[in-house]
Amino acid sequence: xxxxxxxxxxxxxxxxxxxxxxxxxxxxxxxxxxxxxxxxxxxxxxxxxxxxxxxxxxxxxxxxxxxxxxxxxxxxxxxxxxxxxxxxxxxxxxxxxxxxxxxxxxxxxxxxxxxxxxxxxxxxxxxxxxxxxxxxxxxxxxxxxxxxxxxxxxxxxxxxxxxxxxxxxxxxxxxxxxxxxxxxxxxxxxxxxxxxxxxxxxxxxxxxxxxxxxxxxxxxxxxxxxxxxxxxxxxxxxxxxxxxxxxxxxxxxxxxxxxxxxxxxxxxxxxxxxxxxxxxxxxxxxxxxxxxxxxxxxxxxxxxxxxxxxxxxxxxxxxxxxxxxx
Numbered sequence: 513x514x515x516x517x518x519x520x521x522x523x524x525x526x527x528x529x530x531x532x533x534x535x536x537x538x539x540x541x542x543x544x545x546x547x548x549x550x551x552x553x554x555x556x557x558x559x560x561x562x563x564x565x566x567x568x569x570x571x572x573x574x575x576x577x578x579x580x581x582x583x584x585x586x587x588x589x590x591x592x593x594x595x596x597x598x599x600x601x602x603x604x605x606x607x608x609x610x611x612x613x614x615x616x617x618x619x620x621x622x623x624x625x626x627x628x629x630x631x632x633x634x635x636x637x638x639x640x641x642x643x644x645x646x647x648x649x650x651x652x653x654x655x656x657x658x659x660x661x662x663x664x665x666x667x668x669x670x671x672x673x674x675x676x677x678x679x680x681x682x683x684x685x686x687x688x689x690x691x692x693x694x695x696x697x698x699x700x701x702x703x704x705x706x707x708x709x710x711x712x713x714x715x716x717x718x719x720x721x722x723x724x725x726x727x728x729x730x731x732x733x734x735x736x737x738x739x740x741x742x743x744x745x746x747x748x749x750x751x752x753x754x755x756x757x758x759x760x761x762x763x764x765x766x767x768x769x770x771x772x773x774x775x776x777x778x779x780x781x782x783x784x785x786x787x788x789x790x791x792x793x794x795x796x797x798x799x800x801x802x803x804x805x806x807x808x809x810x811x812x813x814x815x816x817x818x819x820x821x822x823x824x825x826x827x828x829x830x831x832x833x834x835x836x837x838x
Contacts, residue, residue: 520542520545521542522538522539522543523535523539548585548586549585551581551585552585554673555671556673556674557645557669558668558670558671559579559580559669560579561578561579562578563576563577563579564576564665565609565647565648565650565663565665567662568595569595572597572598573650574594575590575609575647576590576593577591578590580671582611582643582644584613587613588611588613588631589631590631598652598656601635601652601656602652602656603653603655603656604652604654605637605651606651607635607636607649608635608639608646608649609634609647609648609650610634610645610646611632611633611634612640612643613629613631613632613643614629615627615628615630616628616630648665649663649664650662650663682750682752685838690837690838693758693835694834695831696745696831697721697723697830697831697832698717698724698829698830699719699724699743700717700719700741700819701716702741703716703740703742703822707740712737714738714739714740715727715730715735715737715738715740716739717741724829725739725763725827725829726763736825738822738824739822739827742819742820743832744816745816745817745834747815747817750812751810751837751838752809752810753808753809753810753836753837754805754817754834754835755804755805755835756834757790757803758801758803758833758834758835759794759829759831760799760801760830761797761798761799761827761828761831762797762798762830763797763798763826764796764825764827764828765797765826766824767793767824768793768799768821768827768829769823770790770791770819771790771819772788772790772805772817772819773787773789773819774786774787774808774816774817775787775816775818776811776814776815776816778814779813787807789807790803817834
């Protein structure tokens with residue numbers, strides 16, 4: 513079982529056929545409708561470029577050159593900018609400036625009539641004609657003049673090419689859109705095991721709204737053990753690689769050791785995954801360090817990221833940021 517839906521009709525020519533005006537008009541209509549259908553479906557409608565309204569004088573505005581498509585898929589083009597006099601309107605008038613498509617039959621030569629396509633500029637204090645494309649509104653002041661702030665472009669529709677779901681992948685995006693920084697405050701959970709070579713688990717960080725800080729006192733004594741903590745790093749949707757890590761803070765009396773760890777699960781071996789992608793030490797204060805990650809590939813289904821951090825002595829962490837690519 514099948515269904516058929518007619519989308520158009522054009523003449524089927526044959527040798528010896530008597531061609532009348534209606535035959536050519538039908539063919540023109542077929543191609544015009546096909547082009548407009550294509551334009552609206554694949555490119556959308558609205559102002560594509562230019563056609564800006566600007567103040568020209570006390571009672572005049574200028575319309576710049578540009579190109580647009582109206583809601584019916586018809587092309588509107590102004591090749592050279594020009595001025596529109598608003599002197600006929602009274603004080604306080606709110607004017608709408610729009611473009612309208614029009615066709616006119618010209619008979620300059622009786623043996624060769626033709627249709628001319630026009631773009632009409634419409635200025636009205638009411639609604640613009642049906643099908644017209646709004647370029648902006650102009651609010652005249654109490655003297656009927658155009659102030660610099662009188663032109664409002666908020667209601668102008670800009671052409672935006674429709675995009676079907678899945679039609680654009682990350683590879684088609686500009687390079688600046690294929691990567692970006694995830695910025696986080698450090699929210700380290702208390703360590704469950706002591707760091708390698710240490711018998712005791714260091715104190716947890718004291719977590720503020722925007723900063724993690726080692727305790728100045730711990731268990732009633734001045735804190736000489738620093739702090740330690742680990743936090744999960746959320747991987748942005750669609751990210752396939754982690755490129756760089758940045759850590760920044762104000763205090764660092766001794767040193768800060770950290771690991772960036774890739775975790776998760778290996779579905780083939782059915783084993784837990786734990787790989788240290790970066791292992792560094794930070795000295796000095798304040799600090800603002802960035803490290804490149806050479807082996808930062810991320811499986812979109814199975815990999816996780818976590819940051820393990822251990823400071824010796826008083827230290828603070830203001831920022832943990834990771835750059836991802838798509």
